[in-house]
Amino acid sequence: MVPLPFRVTKRRRELADTWTLELEPVGGERVLPAPGQFTMLYAFGIGEVPISVSGDVSGPLVHTVRAVGAVSRAICASEPGAVLVRGANATVAGLQCTDWSWTEDGEKHTLHLWTGPINAERGK
Numbered sequence: 527m528v529p530l531p532f533r534v535t536k537r538r539r540e541l542a543d544t545w546t547l548e549l550e551p552v553g554g555e556r557v558l559p560a561p562g563q564f565t566m567l568y569a570f571g572i573g574e575v576p577i578s579v580s581g582d583v584s585g586p587l588v589h590t591v592r593a594v595g596a597v598s599r600a601i602c603a604s605e606p607g608a609v610l611v612r613g614a615n616a617t618v619a620g621l622q623c624t625d626w627s628w629t630e631d632g633e634k635h636t637l638h639l640w641t642g643p644i645n646a647e648r649g650k
């Protein structure tokens with residue numbers, strides 16, 4: 527797939543070292559990620575790392591990133607207006623979906639919980 531530039535539109539701090547970024551395609555072409563999908567995210571001149579999609583697929587592309595090294599620090603420091611590049615994407619294998627449904631005030635709600643393997647090498 528062709529790498530595409532994405533502009534940071536929002537940046538929110540979640541924890542001391544963790545930020546959530548919302549990204550919109552510079553060319554306007556939206557992406558519709560699948561559950562468990564991750565993106566290779568490139569910070570200009572620094573490098574590229576795999577980062578999972580952490581938002582609703584119908585909105586902007588959302589990534590939540592923990593600053594642990596050079597690339598993730600650069601991504602976390604990207605202010606609104608900065609451009610990052612979305613490269614190849616793939617989906618984590620072995621995902622399972624568990625659904626919980628309940629009714630509240632006469633309205634049916636369903637929670638889809640997707641779970642998958644973690645990066646065992648790092649034990650996180």
Ligand SMILES: Cc1cc2nc3c(=O)[nH]c(=O)nc-3n(C[C@H](O)[C@H](O)[C@H](O)COP(=O)(O)OP(=O)(O)OC[C@H]3O[C@@H](n4cnc5c(N)ncnc54)[C@H](O)[C@@H]3O)c2cc1C
Nearest residue numbers: 564575576577578590591592594595596597598599648650
């Ligand atoms: C499929 C996939 C999806 C991922 N999704 C996300 C995501 O949504 N958000 C996110 O923040 N990261 C995610 N990661 C992890 C992220 O790609 C790595 O943290 C990446 O190596 C960071 O690159 P870096 O150059 O900033 O740091 P590096 O130079 O690679 O690492 C710097 C130091 O931090 C250590 N380190 C690396 N990653 C972690 C970690 N997660 N926890 C603790 N220590 C670590 C390294 O061992 C090294 O000592 C994902 C990884 C994979 C494989």
